[in-house]
Amino acid sequence: MINYYILDDGHDPIAVSAYEWSQWFENIEHRRVAEDYLFDSKIRVSTVFLGLNHQHWLDGPPLFFETMVFGGETDMLQTRYSTWDDAVAGHQAVVELVKACETPTDTDNALHTHSQSQVG
Template sequence: MMSNFYTLDKNKNVVKTSFEDFMLSGGMGSSDKRRVVETFVDDNIKVSTVFLAINHNYIYLDPPLIFETMIFGGERNEDCYR
């Protein structure tokens, strides 16, 4: 069975892992550990990319979707890209 669980190593490289190892490593962990980058475009707009840890691409032949970028503020508030 294909694993759909991932962790980030200390250098933030993606590592595929088993469910058991995923849970032993703390699972999803805190949002601070999963945040890859956060950019403030101005005082009202923030763009944030987080590591999802679980593959959100349910067509397993395609590359895994394990990152999500969201916009907060402005006219594109809460736009989400995976």
């Protein structure tokens, strides 16, 4: 059986019906933890709440959040987390990793970033 989750006001996952989940899940702003565009928007780092437990093994904590990289040398890098706070910290760590791994062709634009975050 699949369990569906949404976030409460404290950013903790709570189990809900499939209908409640589908209504809540329609708005990306409910799910977005953070998003950064790096190197003149050539690379995007996105961290979101998944709404499902992605821990596919029987042991270990539930995995509700995911950071992914789109573009660049670390394209498709993916990390998952159990809590909102871990996702916030993990997102920033991935942003720093991407910055360290890239070899910009235009050093003036190397660290041009645009951030959008729901931290709080």
